[in-house]
Amino acid sequence: MLQNYVPVLVLFVLAAGFAAVSVGAATITGPKRYNRAKRDAYECGIEPTPQPMGGGRFPIKFYLTAMLFIIFDIEIIFLYPWAVAFDQLGLFGLVEMVLFILTVFIAYAYVWRRGGLEWD
């Protein structure tokens, strides 16, 4: 039973070793020329700091787009296996999938009506 996990363990050790070796090698051999951009935290999208005066607003466009993408993503995860086994699942599968997609569409209708799809 536990022998089945030996390959997993080996892979884990290899992965950890590779990470340690490459980070270590880069630290030892790489040149160290720092500038301001290099010292910043790695972030994409908006700049987290400094905050605007008085803690004003920041755009949430990227965030909204990412959230919408997740909804699409989840929808596709369920659609793929259903499409593969569509003929075997029969009418029951079709009805369930239509219900699922309708429910997801309701989320889209909400986002669309509330202006979540407009960039500016």
Add this chain to the structure above:
Amino acid sequence: MPTDIQAPSFDYAALSPMFIVFGAAVLGVLVEAFVPRRSRRRVQIVVSLAGLIGGLVAVVLLAGHSSLEAEGAIAIDGPTLFLQGTLCILGAASILLLSERSLDSSGGDIVTQAAVLPGSREDLQLSESQGIQTEVYPLALFSLGGMLLWPAANNLILSFIALEVLSLPLYLMAGLARRRRLLSQEAAVKYFLLGAFSSAFFLYGVALLYGYAGSVDLGDIFDATGRAGSNEVLLLLGLAMLAVGLLFKVGAVPFQAWTPDVYQGSPTAVTALMAACTKIAAFGALLRIFYVGFGRTEWDWRPMMWAIAIVTMVVGAVLAVTQTDVKRMLAYSSVAHTGFILVGVIAVNREGLSGTLFYLVAYGFTTLAAFAVVTLVRDSSGEATHLSSWAGLGQRSPLVAGVFAFFLLALAGIPLTSGFMAKFAVFQAATQGGATALVVVGVVASAVTAFFYARVIVLMFFQDPAPDGPTVAIPSAYTAATIALGLAVTLVLGILPQPVLDLADQAALFVR
């Protein structure tokens, strides 16, 4: 050659309470999208109340039903229906509380834009704006739908999904208070981080138990505990992890740290929903998982539960004594009550189950109504929750102070209130189940809780009010109806508890 896949059989009628509430929540989202802003609030209230009352009617029609649905993933049986009915009524009451608009000068205790930075110029404008927020209705309904599903989940994966469905809207709603924005946002972040952490524990426990039993079905896990030669380590670790997730949601010590902060920071209507409904749903799930899945291995988990029940009762009662804020005091009192309910869970017999069900009803109504009273006492900056400002409330408003005193007496467990009958039921069951020592600790802890409840009553009636103290706002029919409902149930369950005790007794049988 692929074979035909058998479609699972669903008895849609048996699942109808959950369908109705989730359907109302989805309808609520559509209302947000398509109904004009002017009439949105009215439509949302109607949709939410119709959904919850419809769910209650469906539960009543299903009374006596007992079966496993959806390939054994959902159990519709006595405890499920009993708790679902209770949750529908309490949910409707919290919707009424959320709808209250006449207490705050700007209308409603729910902020319109929760993401605005506290203390900024926008934030100051926001607290004076007359805008209202109606998304909170579908959020509450989604959360309540998850709560209906959780006690019914007979499968650990479904149990986890129900836990998330009920939790995610609550994290959001905790941050929606119109006043004291910083506290409210702090509450939301704390609740979210700790809640996500405990969900991870729960999920890890599910994975380990799958490793142990080869199934996430509670029935299969029960069968696996009867077989010799399985890996006990996986069982014990999985059980412990699962217990962490469940005990976090019921607010048992040592997983109670979030309770006072979240209860204090959230809008009081949301706190009422959390304190009453979440606890009922979480105890429903805890009862089903431990009684159905681990009924045979009770010697593995009873010692752990003993210790947790004792610490929960003692810590909840003692820390409540030192509180100076009404909402924090009620939060610690809810921790102590979690301990009392755990005493009923530990009995592991039919009396324990029916006693726990009765306790949950009694506790839910009293707590919800007590928080409803807290929304009434206000000064210029919103709710006056500091205990010192409640001094002399009995002279300013004898009615409100009297009603609150009655709820406190019920929570303390004074005879002729529901709290007494509930404590009697669980302690009796625990004595029969051989947990007499636990009952002794429970009685002592009850005495300590009675002390701090009585202290508030003394403060309200035997001290002079401060000259610039808070006033008691006149509520609209929404809050008044909620308080009246809580008052009626607390009184009736204290004087004539037999019908509900019988109902809980009949319901106390899990389907396997």
